[in-house]
Amino acid sequence: MLAIVLISGILIISIGFFTVFHFVYGITDVDNITKSLSISSLNVTTNISDSKLKIALLTDGLFSDAGWAAFGYNSVQLLNLKYGHEIDSKENVDIPNIEMTLRDYASKNYDLIISHGFEWGDPTIKVAKDYPNTKFIVFTGLVNSSNVASIFPMQQEGTYLLGALAAMMSKTKVIGFIGGEKYPNIINIYEGYKRGAADVDPNITVLDIYLDDWDDPIKGKKSANDLINKGADFLLQVADTSGHGVIEAAKTRGIYVFGAVSDQNKLAPNNVLSSFILDVEKSLDSIINMVQYQNFSGQIFKPGLEMNKGAAGDGIVYISPFHNLDKTVPENVKTRIQQLKEDIIDGKIVVPEILKQ
Amino acid sequence: MTLIIPLRFFSDNKSKLSIISMILIIIISYSLFYYQEKNAEENIKNKMFLQQRDEQIESTKVMAEHISSDLKLIMSILQGLTDSIYLQQGELYGDRIEKLFNEKFRDITAITKVDGLFIADRDDIITYNMVSEGQRSFVNIDISFREYVQQIKSKLKPIFSDGYKGMDGKYKISLIAPIINREDGQYIGLIGVEIPSKDFFAHYGNINNINSSFLVAYDRNANYIATPRAELFGENFFGDKVQSFFNFNDIQNDYYRKVFSNDLSHDYAIYNFGSGERLNTGQPILLQGEPSYFVFVISPTESIYSSIGQALFLERIKIFSLILAFTLAVMILIIFLVKWNTNLDKEVKHRTIELEESNKRLLSANEDLEKNDTMQKEFINVAAHELRTPTQSILNFSQLLSMHPEKQEEFIEGIQRNATRLQRLSNEILDVTKIESKSLKLEKEPFNLYDLLSTVVYDYCRLMEDDGRQMEDDGRQNVKLYSESSKETLIVEADKERISQVISNLISNAIKFTKQGEIFVTAEKKDDRYALVTVRDTGEGIDSEIFPKLFSKFITTSFQGIGLGLYISKNIIEAHGGKIWAENNNKDARGGAAFYFTIPLIMR
Numbered sequence: 001m002l003a004i005v006l007i008s009g010i011l012i013i014s015i016g017f018f019t020v021f022h023f024v025y026g027i028t029d030v031d032n033i034t035k036s037l038s039i040s041s042l043n044v045t046t047n048i049s050d051s052k053l054k055i056a057l058l059t060d061g062l063f064s065d066a067g068w069a070a071f072g073y074n075s076v077q078l079l080n081l082k083y084g085h086e087i088d089s090k091e092n093v094d095i096p097n098i099e100m101t102l103r104d105y106a107s108k109n110y111d112l113i114i115s116h117g118f119e120w121g122d123p124t125i126k127v128a129k130d131y132p133n134t135k136f137i138v139f140t141g142l143v144n145s146s147n148v149a150s151i152f153p154m155q156q157e158g159t160y161l162l163g164a165l166a167a168m169m170s171k172t173k174v175i176g177f178i179g180g181e182k183y184p185n186i187i188n189i190y191e192g193y194k195r196g197a198a199d200v201d202p203n204i205t206v207l208d209i210y211l212d213d214w215d216d217p218i219k220g221k222k223s224a225n226d227l228i229n230k231g232a233d234f235l236l237q238v239a240d241t242s243g244h245g246v247i248e249a250a251k252t253r254g255i256y257v258f259g260a261v262s263d264q265n266k267l268a269p270n271n272v273l274s275s276f277i278l279d280v281e282k283s284l285d286s287i288i289n290m291v292q293y294q295n296f297s298g299q300i301f302k303p304g305l306e307m308n309k310g311a312a313g314d315g316i317v318y319i320s321p322f323h324n325l326d327k328t329v330p331e332n333v334k335t336r337i338q339q340l341k342e343d344i345i346d347g348k349i350v351v352p353e354i355l356k357q
Numbered sequence: 358m359t360l361i362i363p364l365r366f367f368s369d370n371k372s373k374l375s376i377i378s379m380i381l382i383i384i385i386s387y388s389l390f391y392y393q394e395k396n397a398e399e400n401i402k403n404k405m406f407l408q409q410r411d412e413q414i415e416s417t418k419v420m421a422e423h424i425s426s427d428l429k430l431i432m433s434i435l436q437g438l439t440d441s442i443y444l445q446q447g448e449l450y451g452d453r454i455e456k457l458f459n460e461k462f463r464d465i466t467a468i469t470k471v472d473g474l475f476i477a478d479r480d481d482i483i484t485y486n487m488v489s490e491g492q493r494s495f496v497n498i499d500i501s502f503r504e505y506v507q508q509i510k511s512k513l514k515p516i517f518s519d520g521y522k523g524m525d526g527k528y529k530i531s532l533i534a535p536i537i538n539r540e541d542g543q544y545i546g547l548i549g550v551e552i553p554s555k556d557f558f559a560h561y562g563n564i565n566n567i568n569s570s571f572l573v574a575y576d577r578n579a580n581y582i583a584t585p586r587a588e589l590f591g592e593n594f595f596g597d598k599v600q601s602f603f604n605f606n607d608i609q610n611d612y613y614r615k616v617f618s619n620d621l622s623h624d625y626a627i628y629n630f631g632s633g634e635r636l637n638t639g640q641p642i643l644l645q646g647e648p649s650y651f652v653f654v655i656s657p658t659e660s661i662y663s664s665i666g667q668a669l670f671l672e673r674i675k676i677f678s679l680i681l682a683f684t685l686a687v688m689i690l691i692i693f694l695v696k697w698n699t700n701l702d703k704e705v706k707h708r709t710i711e712l713e714e715s716n717k718r719l720l721s722a723n724e725d726l727e728k729n730d731t732m733q734k735e736f737i738n739v740a741a742h743e744l745r746t747p748t749q750s751i752l753n754f755s756q757l758l759s760m761h762p763e764k765q766e767e768f769i770e771g772i773q774r775n776a777t778r779l780q781r782l783s784n785e786i787l788d789v790t791k792i793e794s795k796s797l798k799l800e801k802e803p804f805n806l807y808d809l810l811s812t813v814v815y816d817y818c819r820l821m822e823d824d825g826r827q828m829e830d831d832g833r834q835n836v837k838l839y840s841e842s843s844k845e846t847l848i849v850e851a852d853k854e855r856i857s858q859v860i861s862n863l864i865s866n867a868i869k870f871t872k873q874g875e876i877f878v879t880a881e882k883k884d885d886r887y888a889l890v891t892v893r894d895t896g897e898g899i900d901s902e903i904f905p906k907l908f909s910k911f912i913t914t915s916f917q918g919i920g921l922g923l924y925i926s927k928n929i930i931e932a933h934g935g936k937i938w939a940e941n942n943n944k945d946a947r948g949g950a951a952f953y954f955t956i957p958l959i960m961r
Contacts, residue, residue: 063524064493073524074482074499081502262497266484269451280499324451 053291055079056105057089059116060098061214065240068261072116072139075280079288099123106131112291114139114284118183124148135291139283140185142355144298149287152185154304156192157344158276158317159236160351161305162258163196164340165274166234167204168333169256176207176227178246180214180239184355189238189260189276191354199349200336207232211242220245228253234273236260247272263320273325279309279316302353305344315345379691383684390680398669405665406658413570414624414638417654420561420572421640424652427468428532428644432515434461435534435548444536447545449476450485450496458487465550469560472529472551476536479546481506495524509535509547517649520554520575520582520591528554528582528590530650555590558583562654570656577649579617606630612637619648627658634658743782747775785921789910792928799852799932803959806847806856806888810880813860814840821868836868838876847880847888848959855929856956859937862922863892863952871896871949887935887955895949898941907939930954 057076061069069091080087088110093101098120105113106127112135115124121143128136128148141150166175177193179186190208197204207230209223220242224235228249235250236258237243243260244267250257251268259265259275266272282303290296306315319337322329343349438444438461443453454476462474466489473488473495481501486494500506505518518531529551536545554574558564562572567585574583579594592599594613603609612626616639625638636656641648754771757764791797818838849856860878867876874895883889899907906912908927911920923937930937935956942949 062493063498064495066494066496066498070495070497074497077499077502263482264497266450266496 051292052083053085053111053288054109055085055087055112055114055288056110057087057114057116058093058098058101058105058120059089059091060093060095060119061091061117061240063089063091065214065243066262066264066267067243067259068240069116071261071278071280072114074262075284076114078280079284083288083292085288095119099127102127102136103130106134110134112137112288115141118142118185119181121150135296137284137287142184142300144300146298147296149290149296149298150300151283151287152300152302153278153283153317154302154315154351154353155185155276155278155317156188156195156353157305157351158319159189159193159258160196160199160344160349161319161337161340162236162274162276163193163198163206164200165196165329165333165337166193166236166256166258167197167201168336169273169329170204170234172231172233173201173203174205174207174231175234176209176224176230176232176236178220178223178227178235178237178239178243179208179210180242181212182210182357186210186238187357188353188355189236191357192351193236195351196340205231211239213242214240216242217245217248221249224249224257225253228255234258259320265320265323265325269324273329274322275320277309277318277320279306279318281310282306282316305341307341307345313345387680390676394673394676398673401669401672402662402665405668406661409656409661409665410625410636410638413636413654413656417638417640417652420654421642421652424558424561424650425642425644428517428642428649431465431468431550432517432532432534432644434464435532435550436515437461438548439534439536440539444476444545444548445539449478449536449546454485455487458485462487469552470556472523472525472553475549475551477506477547477549479544484546498524503531505531505533505549506547509533510544513537513544515645517644518576519578520580522591523551523553530554530557530576530582554582555584558652561652567655568657569660570654572652572654574653575617575651579613579651582650583652603630609635609637612639613653616641616651616653617648636661740782740786744779747779747782750775751779785925788925789921792925797928797932799855799929801850801852803848803850804853806849806851806890806956807845807880809853809857810860810878810890811840813857813864814838814878817861817864817868836871836874836876838864838868839878841877841879845882847882849888849933849956850959851933851956852929856933859926859929859954860890860892862926863890863954866922866952867892867894867896867950870894870898874949882958883955886958886960888958889953889955891951891953893942893949893951895942898948899939899950904939904941908937926954930956933957 055076057072059069059072061072063069063073073089073091076087076089079085088105090101090105098115102113102115102120102123113124115121115136115138118138118140121138121141124136124138124141125143125145125148128134128145132147134147136148138148138150140152140155142152143150163175167173175197177190179190194206197206207227209227211219211223213219220237220239222245224237224246227235233255234257235246235255237246238260239246243264247257247259247264247267250271255271256273257268257271259267259272261278262275263277264272264275286301303314303316305317306313308318308321311318319341340349344351438457441457443457448454458474465471465474471489472492473486475486475495476484477500478484481499481503483496483498483500486496488494503518503521505516508518509516513535515535516531516533518533520528520530523529531549531551533547533549535547537543538545555564558572558574563570564572564583565585571585572583573581573585575594576582581589581592581594581599584590586602589599589602594600594617595610600610606628608626608628609630612623612628615621615623619641621640625636627634627636629635634657636658637653639651639653642650642652644650751772754768754775758768758772761768788797821836821838864876864878871894876895877891877893879891879893881889881891903912908923910924912923927937933956935954937952937954939950939952942951
């Protein structure tokens with residue numbers, strides 16, 4: 001009898017202890033999240049956990065686009081290389097199949113699924129409901145739920161700089177923009193570009209075309225030629241594989257063009273003057289850490305501009321160097337751009353987020 | 358094939374024995390052949406297998422060398438590129454690079470199918486990617502996660518990479534050359550060629566059909582880079598998945614371990630992991646002096662044996678057809694001999710019969726000859742006897758004449774009569790001689806047969822009157838000779854003398870055999886073509902005994918004559934193209950005999 005009482009007592013005490021411990025631990029987590037609304041605070045976390053995550057990156061783009069999807073591919077490979085996480089990636093998912101693909105991966109017990117593209121937002125929210133144990137991140141998304149977070153980089157801050165650069169260097173005072181599809185994030189990019197141009201030269205004309213196709217270089221080339229024919233001597237393309245056609249047109253017609261998401265100077269070193277780039281390494285690190293240490297919060301993170309790749313601070317957007325075109329950019333222009341960067345990072349210039357036209 | 362041996366062939370024991378021994382010899386020969394053939398086949402099979410094995414060992418070696426030299430060639434092209442001035446200056450993309458790469462890319466694709474030729478900068482980002490048709494270019498992809506990137510950065514030497522899963526999910530190997538600044542030795546980046554490993558190795562041998570010889574390839578880590586089994590790509594040979602697939606076969610594992618450790622003390626291994634016996638010949642592919650890949654050629658021994666079996670089967674059919682043909686030839690020969698024998702037998706029999714017949718004929722000819730001889734002798738006897746009688750009579754009459762000259766008339770008459778008889782006999786003998794020597798000559802002339810007949814009958818009538826006394830002496834009385842004839846003329850072309858002789862002969866015969874009665878001699882036309890002469894008597898008729906031989910020589914029942922008359926007559930008539938025959942008259946009527954002959958009329 002005494003023994004039973006003793007054993008029960010020990011049991012009750014240990015359960016109580018465990019509950020309290022767990023509660024305290026949980027509270028600490030919540031505190032952490034509230035404290036770390038900015039990514040930089042999480043960025044410094046070192047890898048102290050041995051647990052390997054199962055991560056998948058899914059995109060409707062092509063890894064061969066040398067831009068957006070290539071950036072996605074690189075980021076998951078980095079996760080594998082750096083942390084040894086088990087990774088998988090799938091490209092070229094048809095947009096109608098997004099939900100099905102998400103479900104397929106979610107059902108395979110992935111710890112983290114990265115939905116790579118704005119258009120993945122709504123399907124991700126839908127699927128995530130059914131798989132509460134899986135965490136989802138939507139890149140360039142604007143959605144969130146308990147297990148869905150989005151990273152919506154302030155790309156307009158990057159394109160603001162490109163717009164300013166184009167406006168300063170354009171001889172025709174006509175510059176163009178070619179977008180893959182009229183998604184809010186693409187509108188945002190365009191608006192930044194337009195604002196940047198207007199801020200340095202109010203008389204500049206900015207033409208825009210949306211292709212409604214991300215994987216058609218021929219369409220891209222044709223639209224680029226249309227804009228060039230209208231006088232544009234600078235083009236910004238944010239159209240993935242279709243953008244290759246824009247770059248090709250620029251190369252043929254001898255005008256400048258800006259790359260998107262990755263440094264696209266390689267595609268036409270004499271024409272791609274610069275690109276706005278997302279910092280691969282910094283982009284995912286923080287999120288992965290949140291997942292790794294089970295303090296994931298379903299937020300929309302909006303990291304902004306950084307001075308250059310891997311620079312301190314929480315920004316993940318930067319513009320690429322001019323490479324071999326460096327000498328063609330006048331010093332005053334370079335100085336002005338440098339100043340604009342600093343002003344944006346310091347908050348002196350605010351490039352507003354505009355999601356609708 | 359049925360042997361058509363005549364039953365007779367079996368009939369005697371010797372033949373039976375020879376047939377049985379023949380069959381036995383055939384059976385024994387065939388058994389010996391079968392035994393020999395089986396042994397020979399076994400030997401050939403073993404020899405061919407050894408040959409095949411040695412060939413496979415040799416071809417695997419050659420293949421490994423070939424692969425090695427191809428890979429070295431590609432590497433040398435890459436190394437040539439890394440020395441180019443643009444790359445040395447850090448220009449890792451752009452039009453000039455494209456131009457530079459274009460030609461080299463063609464050179465490489467002439468050696469093997471590649472996915473692409475690429476440059477990565479020192480941050481491991483692909484800056485340039487020239488791709489084959491249908492392949493995608495992967496500029497801006499970060500390849501720092503690739504093992505070879507780490508290796509090349511630490512070694513700064515060309516790398517023949519291990520297998521890895523490419524962006525398209527297929528297994529690849531890459532040949533990587535570092536771009537190192539010649540002056541300061543700084544790492545600038547790398548040039549690489551990505552090769553789909555299965556396609557690459559398929560270039561050197563079958564990699565799809567596991568039912569015949571196929572090849573598999575591994576990298577340094579013993580991971581699959583080429584195999585017909587899609588599920589094994591990238592798997593480690595000694596890993597659980599592969600091992601359980603091969604049922605943890607010790608012989609196989611030992612052999613692989615040896616080849617992987619470049620121990621070439623064994624050229625091959627034969628084992629069965631459960632799905633049939635395999636012959637395996639493995640070789641390391643040596644690059645930069647060390648094994649970088651390993652290639653194994655695996656043959657289901659069944660496939661070797663089946664190919665050998667096919668060759669043997671053909672050989673067997675050839676030999677069997679030869680033997681069959683030979684057997685057939687021998688059988689045909691035997692049949693031919695048997696048939697020939699049978700024919701010979703028949704021929705002999707036939708000849709024997711012929712011989713027997715000719716013997717018989719000879720015998721009968723001999724008999725005939727003897728008969729003839731006898732007849733001849735008889736003839737001579739008869740002739741001599743016949744000739745002697747009148748001669749003797751003449752002598753007697755001559756003696757009597759000299760003794761009794763007074764009876765001269767009587768004796769001379771006797772002499773004359775006998776001389777006449779002698780003459781007639783001589784003539785007859787002469788005629789027979791002529792007939793038999795075929796020298797009887799006819800002197801034909803046209804004449805009226807009726808006239809001739811009348812003359813002859815008339816002469817006989819007179820003769821009969823003259824001989825009346827003598828005939829009475831012979832006991833004959835009252836024989837009358839009539840000649841009846843139509844008044845028409847019967848013109849024939851014939852030997853008048855001879856026809857006259859025939860008629861005379863017939864009439865004299867009739868007279869001889871007619872003691873009392875009448876003799877009718879008629880001549881008439883028959884069928885408008887012949888003249889038919891009939892001599893009919895009322896005498897005693899022809900003796901049935903001599904009837905069949907009536908027209909032969911020496912046939913007679915009379916005391917006078919030697920029986921040549923009818924024989925001569927027959928020959929004369931037949932020489933004229935006529936016929937002569939005789940018949941007995943009806944006894945109930947007047948009896949006697951009738952003789953007929955015909956001779957052709959002259960047709961007008």
